[in-house]
Amino acid sequence: MEEVELLQHLRKILLEGDRYLVVIDDIWDVEVWRRIKNAFPDKKNGSRIIITTRNKVVSEGVEDTCFVHELSFLSEDESWQLFCKKAKPTLNLEMLEEFVEEQDGVVMEDVAEDYVNELINRNMIQRELQTVDGRVLECKVHDLVRDLVIEKAREQKILGIFDSGKQHANPRRLLQGQARHAIFNGLGEYFKLLELNSDNLNLRSLALTTETASLKTEEIKLIYTRFQYLKVLDLTSEWCHIDTNNWTNLRTLVISDIEDSEEEEEYSLECLANLTSLGTLVLILGGVISTMQPLSSCKHLNKVFLVCGMKDVAELSFLPDSITDLTLAVDFTEDPMPILGSLSNLTSLCFIHCGEKMVCGADAFPCLQFLHITPTYSLELQVDDGALPSLRAFTIDRFTMGRIEIPLRLLSLPPVPDFINNTYGR
Template sequence: MVDAVVSFVVERLGDYIIQEAGFLREVKDEVLMLKNELEWMQCFIKDAEQKQVEDAMIRKWVSDIRDIAYDTEDVLDSYLLNCSRGHNRGFLASIKKNSCIFHQEKIDLYGIGKKIETLKKRITDLKRKREFYRLEDICNKGEGTSNDLGKLKELRRVTSFVVEENVIGFEDDAKVLLGKLVEDEPRRFVISIYGMGGLGKTTLAKKLYHNSAVVNKFHRRAWVSVSQDYKTEDLLRRIIKSFRISYSTIELEKMNTEDLERHLHDSLLEHSYLVVIDDVWQREAWESLKRSFPDSNNGSRVIITTRIKDVAERSDERTHVHKLRFLSQDESWKLFSDKAFRNVTRDEGLEELGREMVQKCVGLPLAIVVLSGLLSTKKPQEWHMVRDQIWRHMRNDSIHISYLLDLSFSNLSYQLKLCFLYLSIYPEDTEILVEELIRLFVAEGFITQEKDQVMEDVAKNHLDELIDRSLIQIERIYHGKVETCRVHDLLRDLAIEKAKELNFVHNYIDSAHSNVFSTSCRRLYCQNLPVLFIRLPSLRSIFLSAGGFDFLIGANCRGFRLLRVLYIQYYEATPIACNSFPEEATKLIHLKYLGIRNSCITCLPPSISHLQSLQTLDFYSFNSSINLPTELSKLQDLRHLIGEFEGPLQIENLTNLQTLKFVSYQSWAKVNTGKLINLRELHIDSYSVKDEVKFSFDSIAKLKSIIILCVELFYKHFFDSLEPLSHCPALLDLQLDGKMKRLPRDMHEVVPNLECLCLRNTGLEDDPMPKLEKLRSLIFVELLYKSYGGKKMVCTSKGFPRLEKLVVDLDGLEELQVEEGAMKMLKSVVISKAMSSKLRIPEGLGSISVTTRK
């Protein structure tokens, strides 16, 4: 585990030597020597940790190496900070180029030289102790295999489109519970699913929640996760939002518990509903919500998942209790083999080994999928080694889940270890936004630049690898791509434990893990930054779910100068949301990620240009827009710019920019887009313009790297020719909201590689299918509100050869005709509730999942 931290620091030292050569010139050799010493230490660290030796001296020795690695990073970051003090970063760049030496810099060089010498002495002392106490001999007494079980398979390039989570073994359970959900009993009742952690309670609830019969029966559905620490008001707000009940966000935040209960109750009176209350730990949780859900004798249902039998059995006076069973041997083997044999050829010997290990999982799905995820990365000859490791740590002739999770973690590369540990920064049951997580991985420095690959793509591959190993669960898919994910409680506990041991992350919200706090902690999550945390000089990342910038004001700011990530998430419409951006924050020159969400900030100061290392600037707010200063153009490393932006956009020189959302067409039209060679995602809207305006795609044609393009226009606006998009070969996802009387005849030549298409308000007069079906790469198609006004659509033979999902929400459509041979890959059709009674769907689609939505 410590090897991940040391490897990370060693790589950063290498980056320093290359990138900061101008500053480090007189101590470059010392830094290189320090890097080499840490690399030598790594060899013993990996061996000691892999042997699992329970020896206090070994643990102390490894802990000391961790501290040296962290101190090394602190010394260099502090030195660079001192060199930059009093200068702006643009001026510093010229210092590097010209190799100018200032008196202050000479002093700093002398200071860093002494500190590096001290670090080297500490390493020498550790080497002496290793030899004196014969730590190698102690370590070699422990049995086990070394970490060198062969290199992990090269990260495969995962397709953007994924299948839903495997639900093997729940067929009978799902059938029984589905019958309870849709039976004619008019009274509302509770279905309680209970069982130990890792049995698949949430997975089964999801299977039911998304079942087409359930979707069609209930007018409204909602899902909320409770967890051990909850607030009733927060649960009620989240339920209201999940139900998509109309509300004013500002008013909703002002409501107290009684107001929220009344609002939810009144909104559901005339509707049949299903609500899933996931991960309940106390009976009081449902009791606190119960009166908000009316029993209108219309067949409404509540599903509760819990680990606790008493909670399940005493939830409600009308409760169907369902104890989730363990998987049978046949079910366990199918669940295991579907993943474990993806990358190796199955033979009799491997199958015998696999069955032997699966049997020891005693039918626990989480244990099985983690084991199969681990073995899927191993060569056939390495399966014996894994089996031997597991056998030495069995309890009562079965695999203990905690050891299996630990083993899966220990077999990760150091980059994947860091990414997994980072997940502990999120509160329990958090739905994690994938694109945000990827940007944080890059900002934290976990991602190594690989040849001809964008770092964000490498980070996405890391995330896919963790998903493949079943260490992360897919939560929500949008346009066929994983949009959000989450971490199982047991895996999150593992991440918290190891992150805390490394001083890697401290989650101050989680009361079970916040009793001990180290001043050398690197990353911190809390609601408000308490005074006692003011002096944390080693902090690299701060995540706040409330509060403001008070901790940066005045002298306090000096305690946070090494920050790389600052993320503040205000509660929606909170009265304490910050409305001004403090100048002090622009002194945090190491910042790579600055995210201030749902604040009331409307402009940024010119001094934002001091943050020359900034990669992500995220000021998105649901209720306010923001103006950007012209000095923003000096942020040459900026990769992601997110917010509701108004006014001039001085972004022409931001050649590294990959993401820009959300901007008005008026602002975008004035941008010289020729230099934005790396822009991959662009969101444009013109809802604020009242005059009829034609949208031109000419500026888009210059964006050679564009992958996702979303254009939303005011209903009077209309699109001109899509022909300029033919110059965008990378375009995969196109979302158009605005008038467009007809599609181009040669649409398949304009956007030949398109995989996702969403049309809304386009007002097409002709059937779009004859043109769309020629787009041979299309996988996902949405035809939404007023995109087509006709009554019939026809898909001809061999059309849509790769289409997997079709979503249609067209009030006037009465018939969808699909000729034989069309849509051969189609898996799902989603139609609107209003269409369900009148739309004729061909019999050929009978075997495909057809669901309705509101």
């Protein structure tokens, strides 16, 4: 029976019967619905049609009178169990570069973002965290999609995942030939495998997210001697003074080192001065940075997230002018605005804790579009003429009972999209 005849026959059956319930599963193209919809007569008797789709465009284009129900994804706890420690893979465009086809006149990152947004619209992945200007930072996936992604990533030599808590007949095979490693448990076992492997010199991305152990100095040394072509490094470990001469390709560095200690530790950033290709830096430290001067050598640095102590607000003057996104959780004793206001490319600025008075001088922050402030207690924000000419959104978190004075011009702006919690996967 031809398609037209089949649709006519179906319509006849439905017209002759009573109320009907039809379930059409997994429609990927709205044109498919338009071809078959005439087979389902509107008998005004409570008949219903249920359509399932992973393509958001289909759900929006079916009928004006339809009701769209978006299924929720797994909770974080459920995802935790299903996907080792975490099931919210962080979007990092540097990691996508080998999967993105170049297009004339289009920046590679924009092409990659289009890919991700298409997956979001098709409900293959769900937006979990975004930057202040709406760019995706984190996504989470349905468990079925997760299983498929992991399997395909392993088969196509995209990503190797190691978890000592899981039973693997041959753990070496999980990592063999993989350009990216994600380690969720068992750092010691992982590094023993490295000593046996001879094909890990071309590793491009390494994420060590275990929370049960910290890296030893010799393990850090093994990383920087064996992995000379790393582009992404995510460490949850104790701070180590390391030789970074071999890491000229590193583009993303995440280090978290917060431990209870009676003495305030001092951290040196000297080892970062060699990272001339670094674009994203996340430092979550439980002590004080001695000086920010080494960052002045990182001329491609554009995203910085700092949770730490700082000896002097003047250290901010060492931040390179290339920075576009800056988040600071630093207890300043002086106003940082006079220094930060001269960063000509800064488009997004977030303060987690700030002093009682901040002044944006004339012509300060020429490109800033998004400003998010969480005062420590009270705050007086002064904005002089000509300052913040490009500001599009402003948010101030009122978590204190202190006095807050903000110019009306800023209060009239729309709020900044939520991007603080779990920033950069933390």
